[in-house]
Amino acid sequence: MPKRPEDYMADRRERILDAVDRCCWEKGWNQTTLRDVAKAAGLSKGGVYVHFPTKTELLRGMLQRNLEHLDKLGTAPDPQTFVQWRLDSLDFLAGPGGRERAISLGELQMDGLRAPELRPLVEEVTRHAVDVLEAMVRRLCPRLGQEEARDRALSILCLLEGLRNYAAVAESISLEQFRRIVTRELTALLDCNGD
Template sequence: MLFPCTRGRKSSREKILDAAAELVGEIGAGRLTLEAVAEKAGLSKGGLLYNFPTKEALLQGMIQRMIDQVASEREALRERAAPGPNLEARILTKALLNMCCGGKMQEVATGLLAATAENPRLLDPLRQVIGATLEQLKSTSEDLDAALLAWLATEGLSNLEMHSLSPFSEEDRDRIVKAIDRLVTKGIAE
C-alpha cells in the first residue's frame, strides 16, 4: 500500500465542504466566511484557498456535492431496481424522496437559499442537471405524462420539506408518496 495514512481519512476538500455545510446550517451562507470555514475544517486559509479560491467557488462546491449525492443515490437505487415501466422516473423519485428530509442536506439547502437569491448563477449546475433529467425522462419513459407528473410532485414535496414548509402530516406524506409510486409504476389511467 503506497499511502497507508490516507486510507479512511477525508480529503481536505471533503473537510472544507463538511465544515462549510455545518456553518451554513448554523449561520446561513450570507454570513459564511472563508476564515471561519478554514478554522472549522482545521486547515489554514491557504489550504482552503487552494481548494476553493473564492466564497462563490466554495458555495458552488457545496451545490455540486449535493448534486453528486443525489446522483450517487440514484446509482445505488438503479443497481437494486426491479425491471418495469418508467425505470428512470422510479429511480429519480425514490432518490429525491430518500434524500429530501432532515439532516445536513436540508440545513445546507435552506442555508444556501439566500446565497442563490443574491447570485442565481450558483444554480447553473443544478439547471443543467434538471435539463438533463428532463431529456432522460423523455427518452426512457413508457408513460411520459406519468413520469413528468411524478417528478413534479416529488420536486414539490421535497422542496416543501427541504425548506421546512410542508403542511403535510406523516399520514398525508405517506399517501402522496404512494400516489407517486403508483404513477410511475402503473401510469395514468385513461
C-alpha cells in the first residue's frame, strides 16, 4: 500500500479529533467509543485505528491539540483582542449544549489525570497555558516583574477554568453575566496603565 502524503494524514487526524469533540459534546467522553468516533468522522474503525489505536491515544490526541491551540493565545496584539478571543471561544458555555460541553471538557481533563501515561501531558498543557499567558502579559505590560506577570497569567487561567467548571455544575449561566465577568476581570488583569 502506498504511503499517504503528510498533509492528507494531518487532515485526517484533525477530522478524527473534530469527531471526538462532537461525540464528547453529545454523549460525554466516558460514553464515547472508537466506533462512535469513526461514524462521526465518516471513517471505518480501521481508519481511526491508523491514527489512534486506543481510546487513551484519542485522549492524548485531544490533549496535544489543546497544547498546540494554546500558542495562539499568546499572539493577541492588545488586551481588547485577547478579551474578545476569550469571549468568542467561551460563548458556547452559555449557549445550547454549553453545560454538556463543559462537562465533556472536564471529563477529558480528569481522565487524562487518571491515566498514568497521560498525566504528564495534562500537566504539560497546564504549565504551557500559564507560560503562554505569562509571556503575553509580559509583552502587553513590559513594566511588570516576572512574578506579577505569572500571578496574572495564573489568575486568567483560573478565571477561565472556573467559569467552565461553574457552567458544568450550574443549571444555566446568563450570557450577559458571563460576558460581563470575563470582560471586567480579564480587562483588569491586563490593565498595564498603573504598572
